[in-house]
Structures are given as structure tokens and as C-alpha cells.
Amino acid sequence: MKKWIPISMVIFFGFLYVLPSVGGEEPVRPGELYDSAMELYYKDRFEEAIQGFSKLILSAPQSKLVSYSQYMTGLCNLKLERYEEALRHFRLYLRDFPEGDRVKEAETGVRISEERLKEKAPVQPDPPFPGRGTVGTVVESQTPEVRKARRRVCAQVFYLEGKNLGEVEKSVKELKNAGVDTLILKVFQNKGDRMHRLVTPRHEEGVYFRTEHALVVDDILGKVAAIVHRNGLELFAWITTRYTNYGLDGLPEYRSTAYNFETKRMEVARGLNLFHEDVLKRLRGLFRDLGRYPIDGILFQDDLILKHNEDFSPEANKAFLKEFGFLPHPDVFYIDPYRSESGKYYAKAYTERFWTWATWKNRSLMNVARQLMSAAKESNPNLQFGINLYYEAILNHSNALGWFSQTLSEAVETGFDYYAIMAYHRQTMRELKMEEEAAVGLMAEVAQKAVKSIGDPSKVLMKVQILDWKSHEVLPPKEVERVLDRVLDHGEVSLAFVPYIGQFPLHLLKGKWSKS
DSSP: OOGGOOOOHHHHHHTTSOOOOTTSOOOOOOHHHHHHHHHHHHTHHHHHHHHHHHHHHHHOOTTHHHHHHHHHHHHHHTTTTOHHHHHHHHHHHHHOTTTTTTTTHHHHHHHHHHHHHHHHHHOOOOOOOTOOOOOOOOOOOOOOGGGGOOOOEEEEEOOOOOOHHHHHHHHHHHHHHOOOOOOEEEEEEEEHHHHHHHHOOOSSSSSSSSSSSSOBBBOOOHHHHHHHHHHEEEEEEEESTTTOOOTOOGGGGGEEEEEEETTEEEEEEEEOOOTTHHHHHHHHHHHHHHHHHSSEEEEEOOTTOOTTBOOOOOOOOOOHHHHSSSOOOOGGGGEEEEEOTTTTTTEEEEOOHHHHHHHHOOOOOHHHHHHHHHHHHHHOOOOEEEEEETHHHHOOOOHHHHHHOOOHHHHHHOOSSSSEEEOHHHHHHHHTTOOOOHHHHHHHHHHHHHHHSSSSGEEEEEEEOEEEEETEEEHHHHHHHHHHHHHHOOOOOOEETTOOTTTTTTTGGGGTTTOO
């Protein structure tokens, strides 16, 4: 990796490495130890991961990564079903790092470990741990991970075709008869996209609910919610995060920063800078206002990601430097960047420091999600939450982490109620140059691995494409049926038909997920 570091930067980065205590030994690199241990964790090699985290704790006690290693040691033991060991390490984390950013997760680990111990046998109280309870003090878990999810069959609506509320209600009744129990409604409007037909727009972009934190196109959410509930369905509001920059065009300081491989310069990017406190305050207010409406849940749009060349914003750089001791920089991240036939830039490989940065970005994004869910729950504690995930997050951990700063494991740790996997077979056929059979098989593999990783099939929300958004062709029901057959082989997963349009005869497929 050193050959990628300019000579002028060697001294700057040199202090990251902890000097050996005995002459002749190789210097210990905490970042490398941590990344290696995390890679083992993601491969389910928990014993080896524990050894790596333990080595870091012992060899680099002053590193900022010690706290994360302590937490991860507890998590690995939990995965191995060593509940007493897991409990001990989670409590050590809480004792030694009371201000750490994994406190909530460690407390969750304590609760789950205590519950598992109670399930295995009557628990005898251990000696009290300073400042905490005993093993025998069982706290009832309120975490989404241990709560059984309701299986859902959803229609994800990009735009309402009804010209008035009466026509909207007619469409909702048709969905009900087709076996749909949940409507996922787009409550944001991007400039240039098609609008819900019944609105009287005040702006070209914005949201469809009342708030002071974004432009309001039209306040229709409450009226649609009333129709949905009156007909026995539930309603999830589908909302953006990083791309909720409506009305902020003249404020580049609120935008993220991306590295342009062609010009080799930093540029203002499309998405919001989630490391800027003003942006976070705005988003928390937006979600708090959204939670005031009579909705049943919120689906995070797929923009809660950071691509491999985002975010180099001053606020992100400052936060990363504080935690890891070195500044993010393209010169030490990308190995042999190149331009693909599509015009996008990729790297042949990434350095170890890039993976440290990508892992940190992934964790930071999930921290933002926690903040937004908490803000919405201030208005409605009963809300449920789903997150859109790229299928790479299930099939290829490294690609998902590198390209999107997104991993399934970190999302599961965050505690969403539903994991909406964008398994679009027609899109995959086009992007990977696959035949239909191979693409459908890939979607089945995604479902299988997602169920295995998440546990509860109902939490796995498989998104089934019913419209080809390139050709605008409504897909043949038999083609969609083949996708359903393969996906449902792996359990009673939740389903979302995307994008739902009235021309698709969804009622013909009702028997695939419903015996009635």
C-alpha cells in the first residue's frame, strides 16, 4: 500500500502505527487488524475474528479502535451463542466506554444475551458488575430484532393514477381484492418526475405532507391515509434522505463532496452532506413531521448510501480524522482507477485505508437512520421502518460496502422492521447481460441468503419488478409468476410489487402468496 502514499504524506500518516514494544518486531497497525477481523466476521468466521479483535486490544491499547473491537468481541460471542461471554464483553464496553457510539447496540446485546440465558436454563445471578445489574436481572427486550414481523404484500406506488380521491379509493379497493395489504406511497417529488394526478402542485419538487423543513408540493398524505385505512390496508410512507435537498440549491455547504476521477478534483455532489449538523437537524424535523400523520410505517429510499467517491466534505473529513487520525484522500484509497464502457469510473482495487473509510461511512449512515427513526417515533412510537437495500448487500459484502457504503449486517444491527431488497430481474438482465432464467435464479439466491442472514422471512421484503422502466412494458404475468415461484421457495417472505400500475393484473397471482 505504501507505494500509493506520496512521500510528502508519509510523515503525516506515520503516527497512526503503534511502535513495537520489543525491538525487531513488525509495527502493529490497528486499522489493518480491525479490517481483517471485520472481514472474518462478515465471513462468519467468528472465532478467528475474536482473535483479531483481541490482538488489537492487547497490542494497541491507545487506539480509537479498541472500543469497537470490544463491542465486536461481544457480538461475535453472541453469534457463537456464548451468551455469558457475550454478556461480559458488552458490559465491559458499557463500563469502559460510556460515551461510545455503540452504547445503544451494547445495551441491546446485554438484553439479548440475558434473554437467551433465561431461555436456556433458570438463571442464577452472577456477582454484580460495577454500575450495571446482574445476569439474573432480565430486561424485556423492545428491539425490532426479536419482534416477530407481520408478513406483508405491498404495492409500491410511484404516482397515484386517480384524478380525484374517489378514483384513488376505487384503486385501493382493487388492491385489497388482489390480495394487497400494504400500500407504499411515494411522499416526495423530484423535479421532472411524474406527479400524483390528483395534486394541485405549489412547487415542482418537495414532499406531499405539511412541514417547514422542505418544499411542500401538496398536502395529500392525510387524505390518502384515511382512504387506505378505511379499506383495511396499512400505509407506509416512502421518503428520501440524502436527496431531500428541495429548496437548498443555493446552499452548496449543505451538499456532499465527491472526487471526480476525470478531473482529479473535488466537486459538490447531488446528495446532502449527512455530516453537517444543520442538514441532520432539517432531516430530523422532516421525519418528525412525517410521523405526525396517520401512517403505519416509513420506507427509507435507496439514497441512504455513499458511493465510493463520496463524501469528502469538510465535516466528514473532520469527523473521520478525529476518530482514526488520518484524513481521507483519493491518493491513498484507489488502485488503478479506470473508466468503464458506461462512462462510470471504477477502481481495480482499494487499499486497506479505503476499507476503513467505507466501513466508517456505512456505520455513519446507519447512525443517521437511527436518528431519523427516533425523530419519527417522537410523533408516533408505533411506527415501523423499512430500508431499501441493493441486492449486492446480500450477495457480495465487499461490493456493497465499497460501492454504496451499505451492508446487510450493519442494517440488521440498526434494527429495521423490514429489509426491502431491490431484486429487479429485468434490470439485472440488462446490467449483467443475463438471460431471464439466470436473472430469476439470482433473485432466488438473494431471497435464500437474505432469509438465512435475517432469520425471520417476513422481515425480508422482496421487491418484484412488474414494469420494465426502460421500455415501459408491463411485464407478462407469467414472467412475474416465475420470479414469485423461485423467491417463495425460500420461505414466506414479504413482497412488494414495483412500480405498481393498474394495468398489471395482480389479482391473477394472488394464489401465489395467499391460500384464500
